Amino acid sequence: MEKVRLGFVGCGFMGQCVHLPSFRRVRNAEIVAITDLRPKLAKAVANEWKIGKVYPSHIEMVEDKEIDAVVEITNKFVHAPIAIDALKSGKHVFTEKPIATTSKDASAMVET
Numbered sequence: 001m002e003k004v005r006l007g008f009v010g011c012g013f014m015g016q017c018v019h020l021p022s023f024r025r026v027r028n029a030e031i032v033a034i035t036d037l038r039p040k041l042a043k044a045v046a047n048e049w050k051i052g053k054v055y056p057s058h059i060e061m062v063e064d065k066e067i068d069a070v071v072e073i074t075n076k077f078v079h080a081p082i083a084i085d086a087l088k089s090g091k092h093v094f095t096e097k098p099i100a101t102t103s104k105d106a107s108a109m110v111e112t
Helices: 013-024 039-049 058-062 076-088 103-111
Strands: 004-009 029-035 053-055 069-072 092-095
Touching: 004 013, 004 058, 013 029, 013 039, 029 039, 029 058, 039 053, 053 058, 058 069, 058 076, 069 076, 076 092, 076 103
Parallel strands: 004 029, 004 069, 029 053, 069 092
Antiparallel strands: none
């Protein structure tokens, strides 16, 4: 079975302590890229977890054709715009709860 190549958006506590370890255990998934608003943190996390690519923003990351899906572990107030950017780039998206902070944003995500 071919592995799903994941790009991570967000290197905070939940990303480092919950989602990176969890997704690392998924046999048919491979974490290939990471980005965070804090570039030094993104580089440190990439080094620690042996993630090959570090992007300066999610915009550049979602343009990477080698990434199949995006794991978005960010502040709930930016779930919708980041997810919509990824969806428009043809990526599948995993996001934490809540999916969005307004029903309008949630609907926009679903419609994208």
